[in-house]
Amino acid sequence: xxxxxxxxxxxxxxxxxxxxxxxxxxxxxxxxxxxxxxxxxxxxxxxxxxxxxxxxxxxxxxxxxxxxxxxxxxxxxxxxxxxxxxxxxxxxxxxxxxxxxxxxxxxxxxxxxxxxxxxxxxxxxxxxxxxxxxxxxxxxxxxxxxxxxxxxxxxxxx
Amino acid sequence: xxxxxxxxxxxxxxxxxxxxxxxxxxxxxxxxxxxxxxxxxxxxxxxxxxxxxxxxxxxxxxxxxxxxxxxxxxxxxxxxxxxxxxxxxxxxxxxxxxxxxxxxxxxxxxxxxxxxxxxxxxxxxxxxxxxxxxxxxxxxxxxxxxxxxxxxxxxxxxxxxxxxxxxxxxxxxxxxxxxxxxxxxxxxxxxxxxxxxxxxxxxxxxxxxxxxxxxxxxxxxxxxxxxxxxxxxxxxxxxxxxxxxxxxxxxxxxxxxxxxxxxxxxxxxxxxxxxxxxxxxxxxxxxxxxxxxxxxxxxxxxxxxxxxxxxxxxxxxxxxxxxxxxxxxxxxxxxxxxxxxxxxxxxxxxxxxxxxxxxxxxxxxxxxxxxxxxxxxxxxxxxxxxxxxxxxxxxxxxxxxxxxxxxxxxxxxxxxxxxxxxxxxxxxxxxxxxxxxxxxxxxxxxxxxxxxxxxxxxxxxxxxxxxxxxxxxxxxxxxxxxxxxxxxxxxxxxxxxxxxxxxxxxxxxxxxxxxxxxxxxxxxxxxxxxxxxxxxxxxxxxxxxxxxxxxxxxxxxxxxxxxxxxxxxxxxxxxxxxxxxxxxxxxxxxxxxxxxxxxxxxxxxxxxxxxxxxxxxxxxxxxxxxxxxxxxxxxxxxxxxxxxx
Amino acid sequence: xxxxxxxxxxxxxxxxxxxxxxxxxxxxxxxxxxxxxxxxxxxxxxxxxxxxxxxxxxxxxxxxxxxxxxxxxxxxxxxxxxxxxxxxxxxxxxxxxxxxxxxxxxxxxxxxxxxxxxxxxxxxxxxxxxxxxxxxxxxxxxxxxxxxx
Numbered sequence: 001x002x003x004x005x006x007x008x009x010x011x012x013x014x015x016x017x018x019x020x021x022x023x024x025x026x027x028x029x030x031x032x033x034x035x036x037x038x039x040x041x042x043x044x045x046x047x048x049x050x051x052x053x054x055x056x057x058x059x060x061x062x063x064x065x066x067x068x069x070x071x072x073x074x075x076x077x078x079x080x081x082x083x084x085x086x087x088x089x090x091x092x093x094x095x096x097x098x099x100x101x102x103x104x105x106x107x108x109x110x111x112x113x114x115x116x117x118x119x120x121x122x123x124x125x126x127x128x129x130x131x132x133x134x135x136x137x138x139x140x141x142x143x144x145x146x147x148x149x150x151x152x153x154x155x156x157x158x
Numbered sequence: 159x160x161x162x163x164x165x166x167x168x169x170x171x172x173x174x175x176x177x178x179x180x181x182x183x184x185x186x187x188x189x190x191x192x193x194x195x196x197x198x199x200x201x202x203x204x205x206x207x208x209x210x211x212x213x214x215x216x217x218x219x220x221x222x223x224x225x226x227x228x229x230x231x232x233x234x235x236x237x238x239x240x241x242x243x244x245x246x247x248x249x250x251x252x253x254x255x256x257x258x259x260x261x262x263x264x265x266x267x268x269x270x271x272x273x274x275x276x277x278x279x280x281x282x283x284x285x286x287x288x289x290x291x292x293x294x295x296x297x298x299x300x301x302x303x304x305x306x307x308x309x310x311x312x313x314x315x316x317x318x319x320x321x322x323x324x325x326x327x328x329x330x331x332x333x334x335x336x337x338x339x340x341x342x343x344x345x346x347x348x349x350x351x352x353x354x355x356x357x358x359x360x361x362x363x364x365x366x367x368x369x370x371x372x373x374x375x376x377x378x379x380x381x382x383x384x385x386x387x388x389x390x391x392x393x394x395x396x397x398x399x400x401x402x403x404x405x406x407x408x409x410x411x412x413x414x415x416x417x418x419x420x421x422x423x424x425x426x427x428x429x430x431x432x433x434x435x436x437x438x439x440x441x442x443x444x445x446x447x448x449x450x451x452x453x454x455x456x457x458x459x460x461x462x463x464x465x466x467x468x469x470x471x472x473x474x475x476x477x478x479x480x481x482x483x484x485x486x487x488x489x490x491x492x493x494x495x496x497x498x499x500x501x502x503x504x505x506x507x508x509x510x511x512x513x514x515x516x517x518x519x520x521x522x523x524x525x526x527x528x529x530x531x532x533x534x535x536x537x538x539x540x541x542x543x544x545x546x547x548x549x550x551x552x553x554x555x556x557x558x559x560x561x562x563x564x565x566x567x568x569x570x571x572x573x574x575x576x577x578x579x580x581x582x583x584x585x586x587x588x589x590x591x592x593x594x595x596x597x598x599x600x601x602x603x604x605x606x607x608x609x610x611x612x613x614x615x616x617x618x619x620x621x622x623x624x625x626x627x628x629x630x631x632x633x634x635x636x637x638x639x640x641x642x643x644x645x646x647x648x649x650x651x652x653x654x655x656x657x658x659x660x661x662x663x664x665x666x667x668x669x670x671x672x673x674x675x676x677x678x679x680x681x682x683x684x685x686x687x688x689x690x691x692x693x694x695x696x697x698x699x700x701x702x703x704x705x706x707x708x709x710x711x712x713x714x715x716x717x718x719x720x721x722x723x724x725x726x727x728x729x730x731x732x733x734x735x736x737x738x739x740x741x742x743x744x745x746x747x748x749x750x751x752x753x754x755x756x757x758x759x760x761x762x763x764x765x766x767x768x769x770x771x772x773x774x775x776x777x778x779x780x781x782x783x784x785x786x787x788x789x790x791x792x793x794x795x796x797x798x799x800x801x802x803x
Numbered sequence: 804x805x806x807x808x809x810x811x812x813x814x815x816x817x818x819x820x821x822x823x824x825x826x827x828x829x830x831x832x833x834x835x836x837x838x839x840x841x842x843x844x845x846x847x848x849x850x851x852x853x854x855x856x857x858x859x860x861x862x863x864x865x866x867x868x869x870x871x872x873x874x875x876x877x878x879x880x881x882x883x884x885x886x887x888x889x890x891x892x893x894x895x896x897x898x899x900x901x902x903x904x905x906x907x908x909x910x911x912x913x914x915x916x917x918x919x920x921x922x923x924x925x926x927x928x929x930x931x932x933x934x935x936x937x938x939x940x941x942x943x944x945x946x947x948x949x950x951x952x
Contacts, residue, residue, distance in 0.1 A: 009946045013298035013305050013327040015701045020174040020715055032935065036943040038760055039330065039950045044935055044942075057912040059862035078860035080823035085901050085909045089938045090931035097826050115160075118168040118302035119309055325952055335952050 001126040002068050004048035005031065005102060005111055011121035014041030018113035018122060022102075025112040028095060030102040043113075043122065046070075046091045046102040050127075054083035054092055054101075063099070074098050163282055163644055164577070165303040172704050175713040176569070180589060182712045184551055186564035187593020197562070202594065202604070209519070209561055210608035212544040213248070216517040222249030222496065226506045226515045229255040229466040230522025230598070231458035234573025235582070236621035237598040238457070238464040239472060239628070240613075241521065244606050247492060251477050251500030252515065254468045255461040256523055257453075258503040262788035263420040264451045265462065265470075267429025271437065271674050272449075273667030274474070276459065279412065279448030280579040280647070280659045285310035286446030289408035291401070292320045293343060293432070294418020298327035299701035301452050304414070305331065317404045321346060322418060323696065324726075324761045324768060334401055337763065338391040340696050341683040341795045343419055346398065347431035348680065349387030351438060352379045353402035360406065364440030368666070371675035375434060378677035390680060392763075406439050410446030416454070417698065421793040425785040427678035434675050442673075443662040453578035454705070456568060460576030463629060463648070468500035473629035489628055502789040504529065504782065511538035519546045521598060522565065524553040527706035527771070530780035530791040531749045548601060553708040554774055565598050566591035573599065573618040574640060576648070579659075582635055583645030683795035684783030687765065691747060691797035693731075695767045697780060698794075703772035710772065723773035725754040727800075728764045732756065735800060744801040745769070750778035751801075767798055810869045811846045811857070813884060817865035819904035820844060820888035827860035840892065840899045845885045862908070893930035895937075900930035 014035050023029040031045035052070050055063040062077035063070060079097045086092075092101045104124065105111040114122045160167035189205035190197040200208075216224045227245040229238050238255070245253035257265070265275035272278070284290060284307040297304040308331060312318060320332035323340045338346055354360050355376055365372045384395035391398075405411050413436055419428040432449060441447040453459055465472035475482025477499045487495055501509050507529055509515045518539075529535050539545055539558040547559035550567050568575070570591040576582045591597070599618055606613040619637040626632050631649035639653070640646055647657035665671035687694050702720040704710040711717055725745060727737065737743065741756045745767070752775035762768050769776045771793070783792045811833075813824075820842055822835045830852060835844045858866040890899030891906060910927060913919060919927070926934045 009943060011305070011309050013302060013330070013701075015171055015299065015302045015327075016719060017169055017171045017174050017302065019719075020171050021169070023715055024174060024177075034936070034939060036939055037947055038325065039947045039952075040943040041327065042939040042942050044939060051916050053913050053916065056916045057909050060860075078823040078862065079826040080821040080860065080862050082821060082862065082905065082909055082912075084931055085905060086913060087931065088926045088934060090929075090934035090936075092931070115167060116169045116174060118165065118170050119298070119305035120168070329952065330950055337952070 001050060001128055002048040002070070003104060003124045003126050005045050005104065005113060005122055006125055006130060007043045008121045008123070009040055009042060011119045012041040012043060013119050013121070015118060017116050017118055018043055021112040021116040025105060025108075028100055030091070030100055031113050032091070044089065044091060045113075047089055048102075048104075053086040053088065057082045057086040070103070072099055072101075072103070164579070164581070166306065168303055168306065170302040171702055171716065172710055175710075175715050178713040178715060179709045180567050180569060182551075184712060185592045185595065186550060186552060186562060187595055188564060189594070190562040192560050202596070205561060205563060206601075206604045206608050209546050209563070209605055212517055212546070212561075213519070213609065216543065217248060220516055223252060223500070224514065224516040225250050226252040226501060226510070226518045227254075228503055228506060228518065228520040228523050228525065229253065229461055231256050231455035231461045232522045232568060233461070233598050234457060234571070234575055234585070234618065235460040235464050235625060236573045236618040237521075237602060238461045238466040239621060239625050240599060240602045240606070242464060242466045242472070243490065244602065244609065244611060246486075246495055247490065247611055248609065249494060249496055251468055251496050251498065252506065253466055253500060254503040254506065255458070255466040256455070256503065256528060257458045257462050257467070258789060259421075259528060259791065259793075260417060260454055261420055261451055261458065262502070262790040263422075263425030263429045263785055266426040266785075266788045268433055268449065268451070271430055271433035271676060272442075272662060273673070274661065275462075276661065277448070277450050277453075277579050278442060278661040279445070279450060280581070281307055281450070283445050283448065283660070284308055284412055284414070284450070285314075287311050287316055287408070287410050287412040288446070289317045289404050289411035290319070290414060291405050291411065292318065292322075292328060292332070292414045293346075294322065294420070294428075295414050295416035295452055296322065296324075296326040296328045296418075296698065297414065297416070297452055298331065300416070300454065300699050302701070304452065317408070319401045319404060321401075323763060323766060326761065327701075334397060334404070336391075336393045336397055336401060338393050339763075340694055340766065341422060341424075341686075342391040342680065343422075343428045344424060344431045344678055345382065345387050345390040345680040346393065347428075347435055348379055348382035348678075349384055349391070349398045350402035350405065351375070351435055352382045352387070353384060353399050354406045354438060355379055357403070359403065360438040361440030365438055365675070368440075369437050369673045369675050371677075372438065375438070375675045375677045378679070405435070405441075410444065411439065411441045412446065412448050412450055413441075414450045414452060416452045418794060420451070420788075421790060422795065423684040423783045423785050423792040424678075424681055425790050426787045430676050430678050433673075434677070437673050437675050443660065443664075445660060448660070451578070454699075456577070457575040459578055459580065460574070460582070463576055463631070464625065468502045468505075472625070473631060486628065489624070504784055504789050504791055507535050507538045508782075510542050513541060516543040517546075518542050518544075519548075520555060521548040522550070524555045524706040524708050526554040526558070527708075527774050527777055530777055530782045530793060532774075532778040533750050534782065548598060549708075550595070551708050551712065553706070563601055564593065564595035565601065566595050570595075571597035571599065571618075574622055574635065574637075580648045581645050582632070582640060582648060582650075584637055584640040684792050685748075685781050685795065685797045687797045691799045692765070693767050693798045693800065694765055695745065695747065695769065695779060695796045695798035696794050697769050697771045697776050699772065700770045703770065705772065707772035707774075723752070723754045723769065723775055724757045726757050726759050726762045726768040728762050728766065729758045729760065730764050732758045735802075737800070737802075741802075745779055745798055746801055747779040747781070747796050747798050749781060752776065752778050808849045808851050808871065810849055811884070812867045812869050813844075813846050813886060814865045814867070815886055817863045818844070818886050819863055819908055820886065820902035821862060821905050823860040823862065824857035824866060827856040829854065829856060833857055837890070837899070840890045842888045842890055842902060843885050844888075845883060848883045893933050894928040895933040896930065898930050898932075
């Protein structure tokens with residue numbers, strides 16, 4: 001299963017460091033952070049879909065899903081933009097005749113955004129492994145938010 | 159550097175765009191002299207001769223106190239040390255740095271309660287706190303890596319309280335958000351302490367064994383019951399009680415504060431109240447506890463440690479204290495150190511305006527944009543006989559200079575820098591300075607020579623050796639030692655001492671070792687909204703820019719994301735005034751007028767406006783009302799009105 | 804050397820208005836403009852290049868060339884040709900973001916891989932920007948509820 005960059009929204013602080021690191025390492029940013037309702041920040045980047053719709057629609061075979069990875073051959077790209085229209089998440093862009101999307105900083109040990117995120121919100125994972133950790137944390141967060149939080153800890157008698 | 163204990167390899171947006179700034183074509187490359195026909199490029203020798211001649215001229219004609227030195231919190235310890243040494247050897251204590259604008263209240267407030275005005279625990283300790291009380295700090299935007307540690311604490315179940323008039327990304331991390339009216343922090347803190355004392359949650363043993371002054375505080379707190387405090391602050395009394403209990407009951411609890419506490423005419427008292435809270439609960443001197451004033455420049459802590467301050471010598475001996483002066487006189491082999499404290503940064507501007515300061519030497523600072531009441535600053539600079547500005551860019555202040563000296567940036571020179579958690583680290587140059595720009599240390603030595611101060615030009619490592627004698631807390635600081643690992647945390651009094659991450663573990667730095675609990679009273683800010691100026695303007699920072707903006711506004715990427723000055727206005731207020739998002743507004747205060755783009759957001763409460771000071775114009779509005787002891791301006795509260803012209 | 808000129812013959816029924824040809828042409832002879840809800844692609848009457856880049860770029864194989872000696876046989880007009888396409892507005896923000904045929908082509912290709920609802924209220928009716936925003940809203944729903952101040 002392909003790995004993608006995921007964001008733990010309880011940690012994202014809307015600092016945009018990921019966008020800037022991506023832009024610096026990859027010529028243009030492929031991760032986009034926006035604040036929703038003034039209450040949460042959400043970074044969005046290519047979801048590395050297992051059934052990539054962008055590749056399905058590509059008439060020139062520039063986008064190809066092979067070996068659990070989406071490959072892009074700029075030579076074959078005709079700039080028709082159909083992939084941009086096919087992406088349900090709106091994360092593909094066509095710039096200067098080349099399709100731009102997150103490719104996890106191919107060739108680097110760790111994507112630039114994940115390495116730079118100050119609050120540790122971004123991480124790489126395969127979708128099927130996400131479950132446990134995030135679900136548990138999310139459940140706890142909801143429980144805490146809906147309940148009456150007890151002040152943490154008790155005084156230690158010193 | 160994923161192994162670095164503080165940021166673990168992460169970088170905030172400014173860190174990520176550093177190269178865009180350092181490599182910018184606007185970098186100052188040559189010494190420049192102002193003539194009627196504009197800037198004239200001159201040689202370094204001529205520039206240093208001119209600077210020295212003007213300074214000597216002022217000295218001879220009007221005495222040493224006609225000179226003033228405004229240092230840089232971005233320059234190294236060695237540079238700051240030599241800078242203040244030059245000033246004091248010339249006979250004046252008119253030397254200060256921009257800490258005056260941000261944490262001067264910390265120096266005075268924590269100085270009188272704990273004995274020393276520095277962060278008591280390292281940032282990483284926050285991960286071990288069971289309760290984190292954040293007041294007047296938006297660390298998620300201004301110190302992003304701190305979020306890392308706070309989030310770790312939360313994962314372990316920590317309870318986070320955030321007190322701020324605005325809802326910020328820091329508030330997002332809170333379990334309890336206290337949205338108080340600007341300028342009511344003492345009421346909140348006293349209110350919490352009232353609950354803690356009346357419910358018997360205070361640490362009797364700690365108070366008895368390590369502090370003095372509790373009974374006066376107890377008396378004082380009687381008037382700060384939750385209902386009264388709720389009326390003053392606007393926070394529901396149930397929340398005040400909840401916050402108090404959470405902080406007091408936690409096994410380990412830390413207080414994190416920043417400009418929201420310090421930048422008030424009651425700044426010293428605000429800080430004192432924070433210290434009182436920590437002291438009565440005994441949350442000091444252990445891992446996971448403490449008081450954490452987050453400082454905002456790479457070396458503002460160091461600049462203060464090095465004595466680039468009007469009232470403190472290197473190592474915080476007080477100016478005027480014969481013993482402190484004596485030690486320095488011996489070390490510097492002079493017998494002529496002035497005994498009276500000099501003018502602070504904020505007072506320097508006033509004095510220049512009145513003609514008492516004739517020659518001002520500014521390094522790495524942009525008072526036109528960072529001081530309150532910009533129009534006064536501009537008039538003051540124009541009134542000077544001679545202004546020397548040493549910087550990396552032509553800032554708005556540099557435009558007023560008579561002589562400009564191009565300096566190397568932090569990554570282009572070597573030296574030691576002290577971070578907010580007292581960690582002193584050695585920096586080696588990674589880049590070459592552009593054109594003929596020189597390291598500030600080199601420039602200072604050159605100037606000292608021209609001034610006849612008998613300074614042999616030395617490398618930063620040798621200056622550090624002198625510093626380790628002058629400043630006891632830096633006693634064990636030595637270049638090669640610091641290069642191993644990640645620096646040393648002061649106090650580090652000797653070459654074998656490992657450094658001291660946590661302060662006040664056994665005793666406080668007061669003369670008798672006991673902390674002082676000092677009661678303080680809530681009082682109104684110097685200027686509050688009224689019929690003519692009905693809004694409360696508060697200023698601060700945003701994540702994408704840095705301080706007065708001369709660096710970050712030169713990053714193409716940062717500027718694209720945050721291109722212009724804006725003002726946050728509550729949608730209900732906007733509706734009343736028929737203001738829509740994106741409208742151009744004029745903000746007016748008794749000091750001046752500035753244009754900004756309206757940004758409608760619920761982040762600010764009704765009646766409150768927020769503007770970032772990263773763009774010129776914000777400080778044209780703010781007032782120079784100073785805290786009596788710290789001389790820090792009240793940036794956080796001004797009375798303002800909106801015009802639509 | 805005699806220049807060989809040929810005429811471009813874009814087939815109106817096949818063209819989906821994707822304008823890939825406009826970026827493919829090395830001489831920028833094929834141009835497009837977008838105004839309000841209309842996209843216009845203009846093909847020159849003649850072209851003196853000897854490449855076939857525009858034809859190769861076209862996803863629908865809608866461009867062919869007619870050489871001078873074939874002139875009388877075909878229905879070609881010897882004038883420049885402009886094809887106009889109505890642009891579909893985004894259901895959320897109203898920006899015109901694609902031609903109907905482009906969206907149909909995308910829909911067809913996608914339905915072969917995953918089932919798509921036939922009409923109404925789903926992401927294909929939104930422009931890429933609004934799709935991103937909708938995804939964000941969905942992701943943030945839980946945490947926003949938890950963060951009510």
